[in-house]
Amino acid sequence: MxxxxxxxxxxxxxxxxxxxxxxxxxxxxxxxxxxxxxxxPASDPTTLVSDAGSFTRSTLLGAFGQCALDGYRKTAQKSALLAEAVRQHESEQSAASLTAARTAFADAMVDYQRIEVMQFGPLAKKVAPGGEGIRDLVYAWPNVNRCLVDETLVARGYEAADFAAKGAVNTRGLAAVEYLLWNEGATNACADTSAINAGGTWQALEAGELSRRRAAYARVVVEDVAARLGALVQKWEPGGGNFLAELESAGTGSRHYGSQQLALNSVMDALFYVDVELKDEKVGRPLALTGSCTIDCGDQVEALHSKLGRAHLAANLAGFRAIFFGCGEGGAGLGFDDLLEGVGAARVATSVHAALAEVDAALSAIPEQKLEDELRAKSAAARTLHDALRKLGGLLKTEVVTVLNLELPGRVEGDND
Known part of the structure; x- marks a missing residue:
């Protein structure tokens, strides 16, 4: 950017x-x-007032940063528990240990998917202010290549000492872990012409060996994920890299944010996850409404094997709600709604609240672990969800950014959907 x-x-x-x-x-x-x-001005000391009380743009940015840091801490803790469960499964190789590992994965992904909507600072892409590209090293979806994961499994590429540092992002991260924990079959995701099929190396793996390799591979990957999330937390901690202070000091000494407006724009850019990654990629692509896939796109759902997609989307929306409406219980604390109210545009915040409620209702109408089926069937419920997300995104693109004098992120500019 x-x-x-x-x-x-x-x-x-x-x-x-x-x-x-x-x-x-x-x-x-x-x-x-x-x-x-x-x-x-680089820094605006004006005191604003909302139903949350009096605040400045600096305290608002601090609230955004603290919300993100709290989310990163929880996600790092859950990823450490996931790593322990996968190590136990590698050791035991039992149905019970596999179930425990899957449960730990589902639990960790709730917290991770919440911070997907908080990609500012080191978690963001390197082109963003303060970005270090950590997100793609933890969860590269939709950049997923299950065939490449299977080829790495056969070659035992995950055993390489530098795999965590140099392995392709679509062969590691949480998306690879999902595939490795849920795919128990004897088949792979590669074409018949792939070397592992044409050469017979996949077929040569007996069931027990295949299971052992999947567990070992998952353990290597999830340990790397846990380490990266732990490092992310340290980059934000006041006693560590203190990126939290970078947001709070925007326009008054921050190394990455020359103005408060730039910092606010970076946080708002992250919220456009609900319009691009959520609406277009997670919902629109399987419905053949987005991108190059226009006919049979059902296999492009996010959680193809675990069927955790509905829980992922709910967590994404929870992350959006925390930043936009306040990170505390019941929306307590500062959010973009307070900034809108503070500049005299409370009605815009009310419109966003109503649009988000429509998205929540549309998602709630789809049963647990059925989102993938609804998307693949291109059902009315799935299309209603897409329509509700489009309405929410439309408000962000028009009224919100206009009132706050923000700019659209590059991945959104020119998108009229």
Whole structure:
């Protein structure tokens, strides 16, 4: 992501003037004045007021950072428990140990999927301010290649000392762990022409050996995931890398955020996960509504083998809700809704709340472990979910970013869906 520059105020102001909501949008937009000039100080000390009380942009950014850090801590703890369960399964090789490992995976993924919507700072891609690309090393989905995982299994590539550092991201991470823990069959995901099938090396593996290798492979991968998530926490901890202070000091000494507006934009960029990764990739692609897949796309569901997709989506929405409406119990604490209220645009926050409720209702209408089936069948329930997500994303792309004078992330620009 290139460094952000203030959006053209005359264009924004002209657009606002013609909008139905112009009366409060013009008053709220910090980029518009009587002469159409743009003024965005690096740091704005203005005290704002919402139903959460008085706050500044700095305290709001601190709340975002603390919410993310709390989520990272929980996810790191759950990943450590998952690593222990997988090690136990590798040792025992029993039905009970496999069930325990799967349960630990499902539990860890609830917390991980929540922080998927908090990809700012080191978890984000390297092009983002402070980004180190940690996310793709932990969970590279939708960059998944199950055939490559099977080929690595046959070659025992996971045993290489540098596998965790140099192995392709689509052969490791939590997506690979899901496949390794749930795929118990004797078949693989490769074509007949693949070397492991054409050469007979896969067929030569007897069932017990295949099970042992899957467990060993999963253990190597999940131990790497746990280590990376633990390192992520240390990058944020006040006693460690203290990235938390980077957000709080945006515009006043932060190494990564030259202005508070840039920091706010980075956090908002992360929330667009619900429009791109969730709506387009997790729901739209299997429905053949997004991307290059336009006919039979059912195998592109997120949790193909575990059928945990509905739980993943619910956790994604919980992460979105925590940042947008407050990270505390019942939405307590500061969120983007408070910033909107503080600049006189509470009605926009109310609209987002209503749209999110529609998404929740659409997802709740789909039974547990049935999302994959609904998507593959292109059912009415799955399409209703997609429509609700599109409405939510539309509000983010238009009213929210306009009122707060933010810019759309590059992966969203030009997307009119």
């Amino acid at each position: 290139k460094p952000r520059s203030p959006r053209s105020a005359p264009v924004v102001c002209a657009a606002l003037a013609s909008a139905a909501l112009a009366s409060y949008l013009l008053a709220a937009s910090p980029g518009c004045d009587s002469e159409g000039s743009s003024r965005q």
